[in-house]
Amino acid sequence: MMNSAEIRNSFLEFFRSKGHEVVKSSSLIPRHDPTLLFTNAGMVQFKSVFLGEEKRPYTRAVTCQKCMRAGGKHSDLENVGHTARHHTFFEMLGNFSFGDYFKKEAIRFAWELLTEWYKLPKDRLWVSVYREDDEAEKLWTEVTDISSDKIVRLGAKDNFWQMGDTGPCGPCSEIIIDQGDDVGCGKPDCRVGCDCDRYLELWNLVFMQFNRDELGNLTPLPKPSIDTGMGLERITAVLQGKRNNFDTDLFTPIISAVESISGISYGKNAETDISIRVIADHIRAIAFLLSDGLIPSNDGRGYVLRRIIRRASRHAKLLGLEGAVLYRLIAPVTDSMGKVYPELIQENDRASKVLMIEEERFSKTLEQGMRILDNLIDGLRKQGKNTIPGDELFKLYDTYGFPLDLARDIAMDKHLLIDEDGFNREMEIQKERARASWVGEESAIAAIYKELQSEIGETVFVGYDALESESIIK
Ligand code: ATP
Numbered sequence: 001m002m003n004s005a006e007i008r009n010s011f012l013e014f015f016r017s018k019g020h021e022v023v024k025s026s027s028l029i030p031r032h033d034p035t036l037l038f039t040n041a042g043m044v045q046f047k048s049v050f051l052g053e054e055k056r057p058y059t060r061a062v063t064c065q066k067c068m069r070a071g072g073k074h075s076d077l078e079n080v081g082h083t084a085r086h087h088t089f090f091e092m093l094g095n096f097s098f099g100d101y102f103k104k105e106a107i108r109f110a111w112e113l114l115t116e117w118y119k120l121p122k123d124r125l126w127v128s129v130y131r132e133d134d135e136a137e138k139l140w141t142e143v144t145d146i147s148s149d150k151i152v153r154l155g156a157k158d159n160f161w162q163m164g165d166t167g168p169c170g171p172c173s174e175i176i177i178d179q180g181d182d183v184g185c186g187k188p189d190c191r192v193g194c195d196c197d198r199y200l201e202l203w204n205l206v207f208m209q210f211n212r213d214e215l216g217n218l219t220p221l222p223k224p225s226i227d228t229g230m231g232l233e234r235i236t237a238v239l240q241g242k243r244n245n246f247d248t249d250l251f252t253p254i255i256s257a258v259e260s261i262s263g264i265s266y267g268k269n270a271e272t273d274i275s276i277r278v279i280a281d282h283i284r285a286i287a288f289l290l291s292d293g294l295i296p297s298n299d300g301r302g303y304v305l306r307r308i309i310r311r312a313s314r315h316a317k318l319l320g321l322e323g324a325v326l327y328r329l330i331a332p333v334t335d336s337m338g339k340v341y342p343e344l345i346q347e348n349d350r351a352s353k354v355l356m357i358e359e360e361r362f363s364k365t366l367e368q369g370m371r372i373l374d375n376l377i378d379g380l381r382k383q384g385k386n387t388i389p390g391d392e393l394f395k396l397y398d399t400y401g402f403p404l405d406l407a408r409d410i411a412m413d414k415h416l417l418i419d420e421d422g423f424n425r426e427m428e429i430q431k432e433r434a435r436a437s438w439v440g441e442e443s444a445i446a447a448i449y450k451e452l453q454s455e456i457g458e459t460v461f462v463g464y465d466a467l468e469s470e471s472i473i474k
């Protein structure tokens with residue numbers, strides 16, 4: 001059985017053998033791209049190449065790209081821990097053609113890798129094509145031996161890919177594996193395209209043909225290109241015979257660390273399992289974002305990081321952990337992934353410190369807020385109500401600093417609604433006052449991080465600025 005490192009390397013090696021340049025992952029923080037919160041796919045670092053604005057010395061590339069899907073387009077934050085296949089941070093394996101090969105070769109390569117190198121059973125593989133893409137359907141039957149009843153046509157939701165509201169995009173074709181009817185929702189109409197985990201989407205082949213501008217207009221790219229993405233965690237799960245990404249060797253060391261700091265075993269209780277998975281997922285996101293130089297703040301990218309930390313902290317509390325604890329999980333992430341991503345090793349100490357400060361700072365608020373909210377929910381339940389009132393949520397936020405996002409998460413877990421309009425009305429009324437108090441707190445914490453930075457020293461990455469495409473195959 002291949003371990004995840006071997007799977008990652010064999011993907012790169014396969015495409016290297018097909019004339020692709022092995023290019024390093026870029027940062028999770030897209031440079032010079034304010035339209036995008038985080039790098040959410042392998043193609044992000046090649047956006048300007050697809051648009052024809054930039055030339056590279058190669059026309060075929062292969063990467064294993066660090067990705068974040070939390071906040072912004074394609075956010076999977078709420079799915080994490082509940083589905084078997086979604087993460088906030090994940091690694092995307094991808095091959096790219098910049099005006100070189102197009103659909104035919106992309107389909108042929110993918111099929112060869114999956115069925116000949118990885119030896120996936122052909123009778124469990126399905127493919128979807130964009131409803132209007134006759135050409136792709138025809139190619140699947142011509143260049144592979146997939147049976148034609150395993151090819152389905154789907155609409156734009158599944159089979160038209162775009163990075164964000166603007167940028168390169170195109171119709172796509174996805175490769176799906178049927179995990180069997182004992183996995184997933186079990187509904188009679190469960191089929192390819194169902195949101196459950198049975199028909200697991202492994203790989204998306206995007207036929208890059210257009211650029212979408214601010215007005216939504218599509219213009220053809222200078223040359224049709226290929227952009228593909230396959231989640232390393234998903235292909236690893238399949239190849240390791242697991243039904244859940246969290247059961248692969250990418251997560252087991254981290255889950256073990258969560259078990260040992262909490263004293264709670266994984267796989268014993270559905271509720272604590274969700275918390276363990278959320279923490280295992282979020283700690284990877286936190287470690288990778290911090291090691292890419294992001295710090296928690298009250299807006300933009302920094303706020304998404306803060307939100308992830310707070311969600312993880314809440315789940316740590318649900319496991320009965322007190323005070324700052326998550327920072328102790330940075331090291332296990334570094335230990336298991338530092339070889340592939342050396343920035344984790346370089347930034348390990350600073351990341352742990354920043355996380356510890358952030359946790360300590362929020363710990364009391366969290367404890368207090370969770371207690372108040374629990375009481376509130378008990379009260380509502382007794383009255384047979386299912387919506388948490390906006391003014392109560394606002395009071396929690398304004399008086400105790402308890403964020404609405406977290407209240408929303410809690411409500412969702414408990415199958416309750418929140419009165420967000422009511423919250424916003426209260427917010428409007430007290431806007432000035434609220435703003436004044438946040439600014440005060442924000443500048444205080446910014447000073448702490450600044451101090452820490454000067455104490456530990458400024459770390460500047462130059463790696464991402466270089467266009468060198470160093471091999472990461474060992
Ligand atoms: P899904 O439908 O399962 O949410 P997607 O269609 O949103 O996936 P794509 O945007 O096509 O995903 O991304 C390409 C590939 O990246 C997917 O086929 C999958 O293997 C992987 N992937 C996407 N989102 C995630 C995630 N949140 N966590 C782990 N892997 C992911």
Ligand code: MG
Pocket residue numbers: 074076
């Ligand atoms: Mg998705």
Ligand code: MG
Pocket residue numbers: 158201
């Ligand atoms: Mg999909």
Ligand code: MG
Pocket residue numbers: 158174201204
């Ligand atoms: Mg997809």
